[in-house]
Amino acid sequence: MQSFRDIRLQGFANRVPVAAATAWIDARCAALPSETLPLAEAFDRILAADIAAPRALPPVPRSGIDGYAVRAADTVGASGYAPLTLRLIANGAPLTPGTAALVEAGHPLPPGADTMLPFTLCEPGQGTIDVLNSVAAGADIESAGDEAGAGALLLAAGRCLHPADLGLAAITGLDTISVVRHPRVRLIPATPGLTADANTPMLTALIHRDGGQVEPVRSTPTDSAALRTALNATDVDLIVVCGRTGTGPEDFAAPVLAEAGELAFHGLALRPGDSTGLGRVAGVPVILLPGPPAACFYAAELLVGRAVRRLAGRPADLPHRTVVRPLRRKLTSEVGSTDIFPVRLSADGAEPIPSGSSFALYPTVQADGFVIVPAELEGYAPGTAVAIFLNDPI
């Protein structure tokens, strides 16, 4: 931890590497306890505990089709020219030689049946059917346990729940399911009132994407005392302050956090986003984000998203789909600094979009994604194949 030094009207003396900031987050953000949800509300949530099959699936032999349960031996030699007649009995009673029972798909087979005869291979009579073809034993039936044995692990804890998972959970008899609780994030917009608050809708969306829920803040703190009050950490898992993190005279976010709790870092070797800070109040992690929207966006992608994903039990790394493309122009970075560049994809590569300002969000919006130049590199030469983190949700 740095000892607190007021950098206002001074500038940052040093900046912490992004890897140190993500390690700090990883050490302090772990998956939250579980909550129980109705199955239909658990899509895309993280399963909190293993689900095993309480009994074999299917529990008893069943038919896979609509048709007649028969004994295969009773159909041997049947043809359209020489049909064999079977007597229909109610489904459920044991099938004796020479009998058949109507069974709908998914229903249990009667004892004694060993195969299913489709409607297309018979003609109905009066209390009888005429079998027009032979069927092999085992056709269109499932034995008990064919899908899974009793006790089989069906869904492992930590899994992100897909639609079919919820159906399978229902089949085991569950109405509800235990998932990692949503991280509750207090989002404190401390951006000066000069410009519209671009950060709140942007961060609300980002936090939602990664599995968090934003707790509303009643009002924008415009001075130190108001921010101190807003930092009261009751009932939230993460606090995010946007703005007031720079070196101007009104940039009170870092001194207030240092006084209210712990300011672990202020100043990050990230561009844009270098006025980011990290700390805690009453054990709750606090992330101080730059107010300029583009800086806020990328710092949130790297740090807030990571904290939310870890609290939500999700994989910690960026969730973006990536593609690899050759750069069409060089990217110049500084050794020690993690630099982010919005790029547009073209048929033959990735074209960086010039952006002179950490306030300009339009380059980010126009981009198909972004390139991260890691701290240890001084950039990429033209033609270098780089990973592009795509903006599209899928």
Next chain:
Amino acid sequence: MQSFRDIRLQGFANRVPVAAATAWIDARCAALPSETLPLAEAFDRILAADIAAPRALPPVPRSGIDGYAVRAADTVGASGYAPLTLRLIANGAPLTPGTAALVEAGHPLPPGADTMLPFTLCEPGQGTIDVLNSVAAGADIESAGDEAGAGALLLAAGRCLHPADLGLAAITGLDTISVVRHPRVRLIPATPGLTADANTPMLTALIHRDGGQVEPVRSTPTDSAALRTALNATDVDLIVVCGRTGTGPEDFAAPVLAEAGELAFHGLALRPGDSTGLGRVAGVPVILLPGPPAACFYAAELLVGRAVRRLAGRPADLPHRTVVRPLRRKLTSEVGSTDIFPVRLSADGAEPIPSGSSFALYPTVQADGFVIVPAELEGYAPGTAVAIFLNDPI
């Protein structure tokens, strides 16, 4: 349209190609009208109307950093050995030669200033600053319109809204945004009560993923009259019936739809999923899905998802991320039938997961994704590189 023929206890006489079913949906499902939402609720929605810049961005020249607005000419020759002293004036007044004004990042430059001096290049005095280095004109400032000119198209209609888009919309002065309305989907579980209703949670999740909202149904219709009542199409954009679509005596979904409105198709050349049907009631599309969960799942992926995505203004094709891998075993299909196979990915290929039953959801859950063998092929030989539609949301 087929004329209605009751296939119960008979079997399907013919099955419609999947391409005909998707064409039917495409012709009847178009993007819904717009609704207006607060920006923070519009993530991942489809923008209904273009958003242009109402004025230049930025509207006036602004500073990109915290520091002092100066005239570059006033810093020429300054050094640590020979600092030049400038008199501080309040920000806002025109900068005359020999003066400087404290300006925070993002704030307008005072008239007369042409560059910014960072705090690290000066020493504060009493109402003055000592400049320790020269700065070039234009450093760390943005001119009006640098980001976008007045009237520039910032966000085009049809775009899926990303987090940064919402920030940019806020910057233009918007509090709300016009997006394509959520499709309202009535989901009618007509699965016989024999087994747990796996389909409702599964389909609720699928519909939600694709941008739809499921309207609750009060009770499961257990007979024709109850289904007829549930098909009343008030205030919904799509109706989905699950179950009762097969050839058993209780499979009343298709006859009820034929009587209540229009049954366009019943019987689809899709495996699993061949008892799927399509039609309309009072102009509202109705999709009849098979009750067996695996059949229901894949038929829903191909048809319900498509209808929901089109109504929601999203791209119609499957939203899954795909990868291409060689098959490790052959897949056998039937010409004319679209066949779907769950597969598991391994380091060197895709391994089909055997599934004998349209009831068995566990193979789908165990799979990393699925392969679609199109109608015109009779399968794939081992080693064929095929596209795999991945189950993971991202």
